[in-house]
Amino acid sequence: MLLYHGARPNPRAVRMFMLEKGMSIPMRDLDIDKGENREPEFVARNPSGQVPVLELDDGFWLAESGAIFQYLEEIHPEPALIGSTAQERAETRMWQRRVERRITEPLYAAFHYGKGLSMYQERMVVLPECVPSLVKLMHDGMRWLDSVMTERSTIVPQRFTVADIVLYTAVDFGDGVGLGIPEDLNTLRNWRTEISWRPSAKTSLHPRSSETGMRY
Ligand SMILES: N[C@@H](CCC(=O)N[C@@H](CS)C(=O)NCC(=O)O)C(=O)O
Numbered sequence: 001m002l003l004y005h006g007a008r009p010n011p012r013a014v015r016m017f018m019l020e021k022g023m024s025i026p027m028r029d030l031d032i033d034k035g036e037n038r039e040p041e042f043v044a045r046n047p048s049g050q051v052p053v054l055e056l057d058d059g060f061w062l063a064e065s066g067a068i069f070q071y072l073e074e075i076h077p078e079p080a081l082i083g084s085t086a087q088e089r090a091e092t093r094m095w096q097r098r099v100e101r102r103i104t105e106p107l108y109a110a111f112h113y114g115k116g117l118s119m120y121q122e123r124m125v126v127l128p129e130c131v132p133s134l135v136k137l138m139h140d141g142m143r144w145l146d147s148v149m150t151e152r153s154t155i156v157p158q159r160f161t162v163a164d165i166v167l168y169t170a171v172d173f174g175d176g177v178g179l180g181i182p183e184d185l186n187t188l189r190n191w192r193t194e195i196s197w198r199p200s201a202k203t204s205l206h207p208r209s210s211e212t213g214m215r216y
Pocket of ligand 1 (some may be wrong): 007009010011032037038049051053063064065066123
């Protein structure tokens with residue numbers, strides 16, 4: 001296998017997932033700022049032109065972090081980061097989807113259409129006029145999650161899962177680009193601090209992170 005990745009939060013989520021499982025997979029680092037992931041040879045194999053991509057041993061290219069997490073969990077079930085039973089797996093997907101829909105998707109779109117505009121306008125449809133609404137949606141999602149997490153320290157009750165990884169890598173990135181967790185959301189901020197103590201949180205950072213100060 002070979003993981004195509006780069007200095008960005010979605011690839012970091014896959015790196016963190018692998019670290020939590022103790023998996024080591026060869027990686028190819030693409031320069032996303034220079035658009036290596038948008039070169040015709042890359043797009044021919046992954047039409048969304050984005051990272052991460054996991055190349056499997058038979059040459060198949062698997063894109064989309066959610067699909068990559070699923071595949072890695074199946075070939076390396078322990079420790080379970082999605083779940084060990086049908087109910088656990090479904091519960092994790094429920095929370096992961098809520099987190100993506102209400103927080104990480106508006107956060108990434110607000111970055112693409114805002115701070116990242118000059119780069120992303122060459123790569124996708126951008127809607128800069130939507131940034132204030134996206135930030136509002138993201139804050140609403142954060143506020144909601146904060147209110148439902150008061151009795152627990154992980155997004156799925158009692159279990160550290162991929163939902164924590166997906167949200168942590170997004171909000172850690174968001175913090176550095178002006179899209180952080182509002183100051184009054186103590187539960188969510190405490191959750192973020194606790195996740196940041198996991199060795200995988202630090203080790204998953206891309207080497208460029210120390211040069212640029214960006215959290216990816
Ligand atoms: N839905 C995809 C999103 C992947 C994605 O947004 N990748 C970003 C990095 S976080 C990327 O490749 N950005 C560079 C670009 O779009 O050119 C997934 O979950 O893997």
